[in-house]
Amino acid sequence: MHAATIRFLANANVRERQVAALVTARPDLFLNYANRFEESLVVSLNAIQFLLTFGHARFDSELKIERKMEIDSRYGKRALLIEKASKNIAGLLSGADDDLYLNLRIKL
Secondary structure (H helix, E strand, O other): OOHHHHHHHHOOOOOOOOHHHHHHHOHHHHOOHHHHHHHOHHHHHHHHHHHHHOOOEEEOOOEEEOOOOOOOHHHOHHHHHHHHHHHHHHHHHOOOHHHHHHHOOOOO
16 A cells, blocks of 8 residues: 555546556556565455455455445545545456566565
């Protein structure tokens, strides 16, 4: 949830694209992505557990959204910005796992 990346993806002029195109267009947003990925694993797993516990998602062979969270001003400005960027974030994550890890330079 890199602030500069969220601001970029929340911009109404940014269209959905695959991760390879975004990494090529804005490499500055991904310079240390692998480190940020590793550092946020615990928070990411806690967020997934929250979604499962409160019925917003379910996990069969993959994580699936059951009920959309309604984000409003009570959550704060950052949450509103993330919600605004969520369509573009989902588009980036919709690619094949192998492509994501390769383009983002993540080693498993």
